[in-house]
Amino acid sequence: MILLLAIAVAALAPATAFATNLSPIEALGKNLFFDKNLSTPAGMACAACHASQVGWTGPDAMTNLGGAAYEGAVTGRFGNSKPPSSAYGGNSPILSLDATTNAWTGGMFWDGRATGLTLGDPLAEQAIGPFLNPLEQNNATAGVVVNKVEQSSYANLFRSVWGSDAFSDVNAAYDNIGRSIAAYERSNEVSPYNSRYDAYVKSGSGLTSEELQGLALFNGKANCVQCHSGKDFTDFTYDNLGVPKNPMNPFYSELAFNPLGASWVDQGLGGYLKTAGYDASVYEPALGMFKVPTLRNVGKQSGVNFPKAYGHNGYFKSLEEIVHFYNTRDTMPWPAPEYAATVNQTQVGNLGLTPVEEKSIVAFLKTLSDMVLPHATVYTPHAPSTMYRNHHYTIYGYVKPMHSSGYYLVQLNFYLKNSHGVYVYHSHVHARRYYYSSTMTKYKASVSLPHAGKWRVRAMHGDAGHSTSYSGYDYITVK
Numbered sequence: 001m002i003l004l005l006a007i008a009v010a011a012l013a014p015a016t017a018f019a020t021n022l023s024p025i026e027a028l029g030k031n032l033f034f035d036k037n038l039s040t041p042a043g044m045a046c047a048a049c050h051a052s053q054v055g056w057t058g059p060d061a062m063t064n065l066g067g068a069a070y071e072g073a074v075t076g077r078f079g080n081s082k083p084p085s086s087a088y089g090g091n092s093p094i095l096s097l098d099a100t101t102n103a104w105t106g107g108m109f110w111d112g113r114a115t116g117l118t119l120g121d122p123l124a125e126q127a128i129g130p131f132l133n134p135l136e137q138n139n140a141t142a143g144v145v146v147n148k149v150e151q152s153s154y155a156n157l158f159r160s161v162w163g164s165d166a167f168s169d170v171n172a173a174y175d176n177i178g179r180s181i182a183a184y185e186r187s188n189e190v191s192p193y194n195s196r197y198d199a200y201v202k203s204g205s206g207l208t209s210e211e212l213q214g215l216a217l218f219n220g221k222a223n224c225v226q227c228h229s230g231k232d233f234t235d236f237t238y239d240n241l242g243v244p245k246n247p248m249n250p251f252y253s254e255l256a257f258n259p260l261g262a263s264w265v266d267q268g269l270g271g272y273l274k275t276a277g278y279d280a281s282v283y284e285p286a287l288g289m290f291k292v293p294t295l296r297n298v299g300k301q302s303g304v305n306f307p308k309a310y311g312h313n314g315y316f317k318s319l320e321e322i323v324h325f326y327n328t329r330d331t332m333p334w335p336a337p338e339y340a341a342t343v344n345q346t347q348v349g350n351l352g353l354t355p356v357e358e359k360s361i362v363a364f365l366k367t368l369s370d371m372v373l374p375h376a377t378v379y380t381p382h383a384p385s386t387m388y389r390n391h392h393y394t395i396y397g398y399v400k401p402m403h404s405s406g407y408y409l410v411q412l413n414f415y416l417k418n419s420h421g422v423y424v425y426h427s428h429v430h431a432r433r434y435y436y437s438s439t440m441t442k443y444k445a446s447v448s449l450p451h452a453g454k455w456r457v458r459a460m461h462g463d464a465g466h467s468t469s470y471s472g473y474d475y476i477t478v479k
């Protein structure tokens with residue numbers, strides 16, 4: 001009884017201290033990011049390959065264990081690399097070559113091809129790529145995407161952010177789609193800097209001795225900080241670690257898009273610079289180099305032992321494995337590098353770490369996972385205390401989302417108790433409604449329960465896979 005009360009109170013307490021409030025442009029970007037209609041055929045949103053529950057990268061266990069490249073909107077068409085996180089990219093500068101260090105810095109994508117030179121913002125420029133990529137959302141033209149947004153339920157939000165004639169110039173509207181998504185990716189919903197590590201930086205406490213040892217190694221003996229530096233854990237430069245090919249990459253057999261087949265080599269930054277028309281003296285030293293990715297949320301999993309893939313081609317299947325590679329690349333029989341000529345021989349490959357030290361670095365990396373914030377207050381449903389089986393009844397309740405707008409759905413879950421008081425039957429989802437407002441909204445469902453017994457019902461609120469919150473329970477006797 002005391003426990004139940006506690007749940008009910010938790011469900012009613014306004015959790016505003018944790019709430020993120022999106023500005024209109026961020027809320028617009030969120031609608032765009034999660035809109036499954038913005039592909040041809042419809043069905044694939046950005047979130048399909050960048051899901052918050054795994055740190056804004058690929059959420060499919062089987063894909064991560066295999067080729068790690070995701071299937072696009074068209075069945076059978078796969079990309080050629082692993083989705084990096086779409087969070088924490090907002091501080092990457094415009095791609096440029098530093099004349100003194102001779103290092104390329106900035107841009108987005110593993111190879112830097114979203115340079116930022118067109119829109120003045122690499123992140124916004126990245127965001128307009130996938131919609132037209134035949135291996136991703138596969139729309140024929142920018143006009144197709146803009147038209148879908150104009151027909152969407154958030155078209156007025158688009159007008160209120162970008163002006164009443166925001167749809168009249170297709171190219172301007174398309175660029176503004178990119179800018180809106182970038183604003184959402186920079187928002188404190190996507191890039192909140194609220195991991196246990198951040199709490200440690202503020203308070204000076206909260207990490208275990210193993211995690212602290214990992215942090216010291218990260219900054220010292222293991223060299224990690226030489227590239228994964230600053231608050232985003234990247235210096236936005238490029239390097240070749242000597243990562244082997246991932247032979248399971250489906251791109252090797254996609255001959256229509258990859259005429260080289262199994263002999264294809266991802267040339268990374270140098271490949272892009274070559275296509276962009278740079279001289280061989282410029283692009284050759286950059287062949288096989290990939291962008292230093294953020295390490296925030298690398299350990300974030302959806303459930304215990306959820307597999308993730310690491311590296312540009314997803315060759316590594318765990319943090320343990322990639323850290324072991326950094327430590328032993330040159331002392332153990334690892335497969336040959338995907339591109340050998342430019343491999344970094346000085347900072348990585350033979351670190352002399354003990355197994356305990358490797359383990360503590362992994363423990364430290366796992367402190368970089370962001371906390372999940374509640375996104376709505378869901379109130380306990382009101383149901384008739386007695387119902388007859390297979391008759392329809394109306395059940396309702398209230399939900400109060402915490403930000404200005406976005407996708408919200410509420411579903412009701414029912415469980416049946418047997419005579420021993422054990423829950424034996426879980427009904428299917430009974431209500432599904434979407435909301436776009438931050439006001440208190442009534443949800444309602446007509447339900448009929450199939451078996452006699454004592455049922456309990458609660459409402460669950462999901463925010464496009466980003467977070468879930470639950471209400472307290474109500475009880476129903478079904479006769």
Ligand code: HEC
Pocket residue numbers: 033044045046047048049050069070071072073079080081082083084085086087089107108109110111123126127128130131135136137181291293294
């Ligand atoms: C079919 C899967 C897929 C879809 C859909 C998709 N992405 Fe990606 N995303 C990837 C892959 C793969 C990469 C890396 C590609 C590369 O570097 O060549 C990537 C790269 C990125 C990056 C660059 C991160 C970095 O550090 O450079 C961002 C940001 C991003 N995507 C955001 C988005 C947005 C916004 C959308 C929707 C408009 C989207 N993605 C749709 C797979 C996908």
Ligand code: HEC
Pocket residue numbers: 084085218222223224225226227228238239240241242243290291292293294295298309310311312313319322323326344347348361
């Ligand atoms: C010389 C620069 C450099 C150093 C030093 C370095 N890294 Fe990296 N790191 C990179 C680059 C570049 C990539 C992407 C390489 C690729 O995929 O080919 C990467 C990728 C990663 C990834 C995969 C992230 C993802 O999203 O796929 C992890 C995890 C990682 N590094 C952790 C570490 C740790 C831990 C250390 C220290 C032991 C370290 N790095 C040292 C440059 C560096």
